[in-house]
Amino acid sequence: MMSTVSAEKAWDELTLSEAEYRRAGARYRQRRSLRAYLFLLPYFIPFIAFLLVPALWSIWLSFNRGGILDPAKYVGLENWRSIASDTELTGAIQNTAVYAVEAILLVFTLAIVLALLLNRYRKGSNIFKLALYVPLLAPAVLVGLIWQFLTNFDFGFINLALDAMGFDRLNILGSGRLALLTIVLAEVWRGLGFWTLYFLASLQNVPEELLDAARVDGARGVQRFRRVTIPLLRPMLLFAVVIAIIANFQVFDTVYVLTQGGPYESTSTMVWFIWKRLFQFQETGQGYAAAVVLLAIILALTAISFRVLGARRKRRA
Amino acid sequence: MADISIKHLVKRFGKVEAVSDVSLQIADGEFLVLLGPSGCGKSTILRVVAGLEDADAGEIVIGGRLINFIDPVRRNVAMVFQNYALYPHMSVYKNIAFPLQIAKQSKEEVGLAVGRAAAMLGLENLLQRLPGELSGGQRQRVALARAIVRAPQAFLMDEPLSNLDAQLRIQTRLELIQLHQRLGITTIYVTHDQIEAMTMGDRIAVLSEGVLQQIGTPQEVYRRPANVFVATFLGAPPMNLIGGELEWVEFGWRFRGDNIDVPLSADVTSPPEDGNPADMRQVKLGLRPEHLRIGPPGETGGIAGQVQFLEPVGSDLFLTVEAAGTLLQVRTDPDSPLQPGENVSLLFDPWRAQVFGPDGQNLRRDTAPVESAAALAPAAAS
Numbered sequence: 001m002m003s004t005v006s007a008e009k010a011w012d013e014l015t016l017s018e019a020e021y022r023r024a025g026a027r028y029r030q031r032r033s034l035r036a037y038l039f040l041l042p043y044f045i046p047f048i049a050f051l052l053v054p055a056l057w058s059i060w061l062s063f064n065r066g067g068i069l070d071p072a073k074y075v076g077l078e079n080w081r082s083i084a085s086d087t088e089l090t091g092a093i094q095n096t097a098v099y100a101v102e103a104i105l106l107v108f109t110l111a112i113v114l115a116l117l118l119n120r121y122r123k124g125s126n127i128f129k130l131a132l133y134v135p136l137l138a139p140a141v142l143v144g145l146i147w148q149f150l151t152n153f154d155f156g157f158i159n160l161a162l163d164a165m166g167f168d169r170l171n172i173l174g175s176g177r178l179a180l181l182t183i184v185l186a187e188v189w190r191g192l193g194f195w196t197l198y199f200l201a202s203l204q205n206v207p208e209e210l211l212d213a214a215r216v217d218g219a220r221g222v223q224r225f226r227r228v229t230i231p232l233l234r235p236m237l238l239f240a241v242v243i244a245i246i247a248n249f250q251v252f253d254t255v256y257v258l259t260q261g262g263p264y265e266s267t268s269t270m271v272w273f274i275w276k277r278l279f280q281f282q283e284t285g286q287g288y289a290a291a292v293v294l295l296a297i298i299l300a301l302t303a304i305s306f307r308v309l310g311a312r313r314k315r316r317a
Numbered sequence: 318m319a320d321i322s323i324k325h326l327v328k329r330f331g332k333v334e335a336v337s338d339v340s341l342q343i344a345d346g347e348f349l350v351l352l353g354p355s356g357c358g359k360s361t362i363l364r365v366v367a368g369l370e371d372a373d374a375g376e377i378v379i380g381g382r383l384i385n386f387i388d389p390v391r392r393n394v395a396m397v398f399q400n401y402a403l404y405p406h407m408s409v410y411k412n413i414a415f416p417l418q419i420a421k422q423s424k425e426e427v428g429l430a431v432g433r434a435a436a437m438l439g440l441e442n443l444l445q446r447l448p449g450e451l452s453g454g455q456r457q458r459v460a461l462a463r464a465i466v467r468a469p470q471a472f473l474m475d476e477p478l479s480n481l482d483a484q485l486r487i488q489t490r491l492e493l494i495q496l497h498q499r500l501g502i503t504t505i506y507v508t509h510d511q512i513e514a515m516t517m518g519d520r521i522a523v524l525s526e527g528v529l530q531q532i533g534t535p536q537e538v539y540r541r542p543a544n545v546f547v548a549t550f551l552g553a554p555p556m557n558l559i560g561g562e563l564e565w566v567e568f569g570w571r572f573r574g575d576n577i578d579v580p581l582s583a584d585v586t587s588p589p590e591d592g593n594p595a596d597m598r599q600v601k602l603g604l605r606p607e608h609l610r611i612g613p614p615g616e617t618g619g620i621a622g623q624v625q626f627l628e629p630v631g632s633d634l635f636l637t638v639e640a641a642g643t644l645l646q647v648r649t650d651p652d653s654p655l656q657p658g659e660n661v662s663l664l665f666d667p668w669r670a671q672v673f674g675p676d677g678q679n680l681r682r683d684t685a686p687v688e689s690a691a692a693l694a695p696a697a698a699s
């Protein structure tokens with residue numbers, strides 16, 4: 001290009017060959033990711049020991065008879081065949097799905113509304129936050145007992161109230177639909193505080209200037225919420241949905257305390273089914289098979305959530 | 318303190334090539350301005366030098382040390398971010414003090430340095446505020462203070478004055494020039510403000526769409542633009558361009574076009590070896606508005622034209638003159654009695670004219686400053 005630089009080496013000549021450059025770049029990026037893996041290590045060890053290995057172990061045991069107290073005996077697909085034709089399991093899956101959809105929709109709706117109110121009216125909001133959060137501190141069994149007292153036929157608060165107003169008493173936990181609804185309400189009541197605070201924190205992360213900009217652009221309250229707040233909350237919403245699906249598909253303790261899966265299996269959920277097979281009927285193989293089904297359902301729903309709510313493409317700011 | 322070499326830098330974002338084979342050599346203590354329109358890759362170059370983005374190809378050498386594969390934390394450069402990047406949870410004082418506290422300087426030293434930086438940028442009364450409580454220009458000054466509070470190997474400044482009002486901008490510009498003279502720290506300064514580029518830079522590198530167009534002193538870049546892009550990007554109003562052909566007539570060049578036939582000096586490009594080469598048929602004559610003079614109509618060697626509009630801007634009067642089949646901008650005396658519709662002829666000193674070939678490159682041989690190979694526009698090379 002220029003004659004003046006030909007005498008000595010041009011200053012802009014590269015010092016590394018292409019291969020060296022690639023290697024150095026790879027090493028540089030490796031060092032960076034190595035650091036990340038080191039930080040992840042303390043998490044991965046218990047993850048492998050207490051989650052991955054048991055999960056794989058369960059899959060193996062679903063093809064066996066026994067395995068907890070007595071030695072496992074390989075039986076092929078026998079467990080799978082028997083749970084496939086078990087109407088209690090299909091019923092449990094259905095109950096779990098109905099329960100989870102109702103509980104998640106209800107608790108998220110209430111939590112978001114409460115969070116919006118708390119975000120808007122700050123004065124005295126701490127008392128409300130505390131009140132909302134307290135149920136979460138109570139053990140699930142206690143929550144179950146509270147709701148048992150509330151719904152008791154003879155002296156439950158709800159029936160006393162119905163009586164006083166001149167209505168017939170309801171056998172709440174004795175009728176399938178109402179019993180499942182009671183479980184929904186108990187769990188919603190328990191989770192509401194957590195989700196309210198969660199969504200409140202998310203809302204407070206939405207930059208005020210974006211809402212200002214939307215205001216000036218003429219977006220009214222609901223429009224602002226739908227077109228600015230919700231999209232910005234997407235990652236938080238994704239996390240919430242995934243966590244809620246995982247938690248609610250494993251609903252167990254309220255069922256155990258309130259209904260024991262009754263009446264007539266109408267509140268039998270998947271974990272209740274699994275628990276019964278494992279600890280009541282000594283049908284461990286069937287229990288493990290059902291647990292694998294539950295795992296598959298949860299994984300599928302999580303994948304769908306990521307698909308629907310996940311970020312389209314990560315962009316750096 | 319150190320020199321910086323950027324060698325054949327390429328940076329892509331997906332399919333977009335933000336920086337294409339840019340090479341820049343910045344001497345120790347030099348103040349280099351990166352100038353170019355929005356989206357031409359200025360910030361990207363700074364971010365690669367700072368280590369915030371990985372280069373796809375090419376090397377960055379600071380003080381003789383290849384730093385491509387060195388963590389940004391250890392590059393010892395200070396950067397003023399285009400969007401300020403102030404820590405929202407820290408007061409102005411803490412923001413400015415941050416780099417010093419990280420470097421574990423004593424409290425007294427930090428206080429002194431912060432005080433000096435704050436005084437220089439007129440921030441003394443804002444030290445206890447949070448960034449959220451400042452105006453855009455104030456935030457920008459805090460960002461600048463945070464960078465200049467220490468003495469790094471190099472300063473990387475991304476449009477640090479863009480949000481200041483005219484007065485404050487001139488004042489801060491002077492402060493920065495003085496600071497640079499005092500400390501002599503190598504600086505890469507990004508701007509799209511020509512005045513800043515012309516007044517501050519030891520040299521200016523002009524970029525367009527990720528490609529280096531020209532590098533040289535402000536005078537070189539202004540007087541001898543390497544191509545049509547640089548010619549029209551620098552100058553307000555920009556250089557006038559007139560289409561036509563170049564012809565060698567009796568030991569000199571003539572430019573002929575629509576209603577224009579003027580002699581040029583012999584050095585606008587090298588004389589033809591035999592006959593008139595075909596690529597002289599479609600050239601552009603470039604004339605700066607301030608190099609055109611108004612004469613009475615019919616003057617020999619002038620371009621006949623008619624005044625269309627007047628734009629008085631106080632210190633100057635800009636005329637739009639219809640001539641040579643196009644509209645030309647002419648800078649003239651604000652007290653000129655000219656009126657729209659008047660016929661005039663436009664005169665110029667032949668040696669001031671530039672001629673650009675069909676590929677847009679300046680035909681003059683000495684366009685590129687000799688000391689720098691990077692001066693050649695990579696568009697023409699390879």
Ligand SMILES: Nc1ncnc2c1ncn2[C@@H]1O[C@H](COP(=O)(O)OP(=O)(O)OP(=O)(O)O)[C@@H](O)[C@H]1O
Nearest residue numbers: 316330333335354355356357358359360361362509
């Ligand atoms: N993270 C990114 N992802 C994709 N494209 C990007 C990214 N950052 C920059 N670009 C693109 O790279 C090009 C150069 O961007 P850059 O920010 O360097 O421009 P700039 O010269 O600093 O412009 P301005 O003067 O407006 O600040 C632009 O076309 C831009 O759209």
Ligand SMILES: [Mg+2]
Nearest residue numbers: 359360399475
């Ligand atoms: Mg930029």
